[in-house]
Amino acid sequence: MAMIISRFGTPNTVYDWELITSVPSVIGNKADTNRRNGSTPFDYVTKIDPTYKNQATKISIARTILHEMLHAYMISHIDDVNSGNIVDIRKFIQLWQNIRNTTSPGGSSEAAQHEYMAQRFIPPLREALKEWDGASQSNQYYEDLAWGALFDTDTFKYFHPIGSVSRLRIMNINAAEDNNNISNGTSPKGTKC
Numbered sequence: 201m202a203m204i205i206s207r208f209g210t211p212n213t214v215y216d217w218e219l220i221t222s223v224p225s226v227i228g229n230k231a232d233t234n235r236r237n238g239s240t241p242f243d244y245v246t247k248i249d250p251t252y253k254n255q256a257t258k259i260s261i262a263r264t265i266l267h268e269m270l271h272a273y274m275i276s277h278i279d280d281v282n283s284g285n286i287v288d289i290r291k292f293i294q295l296w297q298n299i300r301n302t303t304s305p306g307g308s309s310e311a312a313q314h315e316y317m318a319q320r321f322i323p324p325l326r327e328a329l330k331e332w333d334g335a336s337q338s339n340q341y342y343e344d345l346a347w348g349a350l351f352d353t354d355t356f357k358y359f360h361p362i363g364s365v366s367r368l369r370i371m372n373i374n375a376a377e378d379n380n381n382i383s384n385g386t387s388p389k390g391t392k393c
């Protein structure tokens with residue numbers, strides 16, 4: 201995570217990432233991340249939905265920001281490759297396999313990115329959330345939150361199949377923190393902004 205932040209936070213870096221409160225391009229999303237104006241390579245904008253931001257707990261918003269940062273990271277790698285810089289391509293080989301399997305030419309690679317996040321980034325997301333939150337809750341809680349917005353991935357369905365206890369627990373914890381509301385008996389542990 202620190203390496204990813206340094207990609208965007210280093211002075212004079214070619215990668216630019218801006219986080220704003222604004223209605224995402226896809227209505228109903230809590231947030232989304234795209235190239236600026238939909239097309240500018242190396243320049244990314246994450247929009248966090250104002251309604252979501254006003255109701256969610258702080259840890260839910262932290263999770264969403266990390267999730268969107270991973271999108272910006274992956275898109276920046278795709279832009280690298282599109283501009284001929286393939287030094288990191290082996291590191292991202294699974295992402296490219298996912299893109300080949302799920303993305304039509306010129307189509308959005310969001311599903312492929314989500315699969316890659318689910319395959320590779322659950323433990324780093326868990327650790328980042330735990331550190332940010334001062335480790336006041338169980339590892340399970342932070343790992344459950346790390347799955348937020350990844351319920352459509354094959355990886356999630358494999359580890360937490362329909363009907364499983366863990367699937368319900370993960371969905372309820374995320375819903376509780378996203379809405380700062382009790383979800384099927386699960387209360388949010390986080391606090392509001």
Ligand SMILES: [Zn+2]
Pocket residue numbers: 267271314349
């Ligand atoms: Zn996403």
